[in-house]
Amino acid sequence: MSLLLGVASLSACAQSPAPERANGGKGTTPATSADAPAVEAGTPDARALAAIRTINEEIKVDRIAAAPLPGFREVVVGGQVLYVSDDGRYLVQGTLYDVKDKKDLSQVGLSVVRRELLDTVPTKDRIIFAPPSPKYTVAVFTDVGCSYCRKLHQEIAEYNKQGIAVEYLAFPRMGVASEDFKKMEAVWCSQDRRKALTDAKNDRKVVAKQCKNPVRMQYEIGQRAGLTGTPMIITESGVQMPGYMPPEALRAALDKLAAEGEAGPGAAVAGGH
Structure with missing residues (x-):
């Protein structure tokens, strides 16, 4: 019986049609x-x-x-x-x-x-772009090749100006055997992850490196969180936003959730669409 078919947002890049479960080889299944x-x-x-x-x-x-x-x-x-x-x-x-x-x-x-x-992902394993005193923090599952992921990252300074901290997690949407997966491992293995991520999203070369990294684990977490496309934006209370959103639109949505008591950690949660 085929269960659990998702529909990708029109403002997100679809994941691989048959994503691999990341519970073998290197990495650890989240507990x-x-x-x-x-x-x-x-x-x-x-x-x-x-x-x-x-x-x-x-x-x-x-x-x-x-x-x-x-x-x-x-x-x-x-x-x-x-x-x-x-x-x-x-x-x-x-x-x-x-x-x-x-x-x-x-x-x-x-x-x-x-x-x-998301609570299982340490801060050190995220790539963070944040203003000095953020009003909101969102986790974003991202891929280096996805056009909407690139669009979001091109506007990262504006998200920060809107008081939004963006904490990236890896989701190579074409799977663990893809070139995207290798590129994201190189990003997470770089000394300067923020620069490496920016370079990768702009088709600039990132030196291929392998190290103990969280890419496989974060890929698995994205699958279990219900990811159907990247970028997947999740608020601190676990609400999923509908794919890519321009900075002002995301801030307005977060303000609305906050007014309803649904934007921060431990808040009551309603629909994410």
Whole structure:
């Protein structure tokens, strides 16, 4: 059974059609969640987990919780949200939208998982462009060849002027066997990562280097966070923005989320689109 198909934003570069799982070779699989959350036997959570396992025993389940939909559990799997009936018989995949409050409720649990995943990435493993006292901080999964990633980076000074700190994470969208992956390893292995990233995004040569680096791990995290295209912009509260956004538009969106109590760490999270 084919599950978890995503649709890329029109303002993002699509990832490889069949991205490799980054759980082999060099690097480490992130341990934000176990392969399955601890559940008590005989509970709706246990039945939901068992239902998922009947489809694919190797699926990594990041979260199981009560769904906003009565009679269902919400299960976050591979960056997507599924709903499994409490008896474990029915599975629903898709957006759960609250018409009254005009919110995508599917994003709530996914935002929690995104925060947990991002918390596993040390500051030293990010490439940061920040103003002296940022109002907001966003994590951005980026690729060196993606046109929208390049456009965002060309405007990095303006994002900073808008009070937005940008913390880059690596996502070579063509996969771990691609030239982009090697280029991003060279960037993260450079002494001056900020300059190397800027050079790579402008087709300037970056000396090929290999070292112990977080590129493979960050690629895996991007997949688990639900990435369907780069750049993927995530707020401190785990809300995903809809692909590339001009600096003023991103600042306006972050201001709106802040007014709704959804922009900062630990805030309540609503839809990211």
